[in-house]
Amino acid sequence: MSLSRTLLAATAAISLAMPAFAGSEITIEDAYARASGPTAMAGAAFFVIHNMGDEDDRLVAAESDAAKRVELHTHIEEADGVMRMVEVEEGFPVAAGTMHHLKRGSDHVMFMGLNAPWEQGKILNVTLVFENAGRIEVEIPVDNERADEMPMEGMSDHTDSHN
Template identity: 55%
Template sequence: MSVKSVVAAAALLALATPALADIEIRDAYARAAMANAKAGAAFMEIVNTGPEDDRLIGAASDISERVELHTHIDDGNGVMKMIEVEEGFAVPAGGAYMLRRGGDHVMFMGLRGPMNDGDTVNVTLTFEKAGDVAVAIPVDLQRQDGGM
């Protein structure tokens, strides 16, 4: 194999390899309101240790039929409503972004089974720059809002 071929192969491999993730997931937990709930959610701190802004643009898990990025908004009549955030959530370079109860979160819709305390939910978070980040998130049904 010639030097030119080795360099070309190395270049192709570098292009095919996802960027090293500058994303860290901290203090993640998931929950459902009750044992027979059809929806659940995950909350966490997303830390971007890299030099460039990134954006969480999607999530996937086999725990439910659909996984979406959601937030809560006031419908103008004092009623809070959950809606999908299709553009995702910006995570600034050298900063963090919180997904928390009552705010932005990962939503599991059409749960395929109960979310039991102590279980683990496998989730793949997709970022514009960092690509896919796999996270094992513990189910914690006892956690209160102030835990983050």
């Protein structure tokens, strides 16, 4: 086998083992989705966006046939201390060289009007739309049993404000 074929085969094998990505700029890691119960009409997806490029980007939309509507949402605290979920029409910025965590109680992808129950282990096909990186197809497993997680010590959370 020639050196070029060996390198091509090695590159293909490595690319299959990598997380979802567009070029080498944006990667999506640790994705999972959950619904509040078997008869729930809404669910949410969470993941980490890594922007390894030299250019800022922004997640501007998400699309999926798993629900009638898919929107980018976050939680804001009202003056009375009550948390309210709102759509973030401008999307989530991801500065160059940083990451943005979509997590419970914060930024997330919201699915409204679920087309079928979200059973444990089901795979959702979701298209994430970025301002610069374009469309990224991801498979997000349903994990209704996943507990809230604390950030690992020393890991920074570059979640930007959108207010």
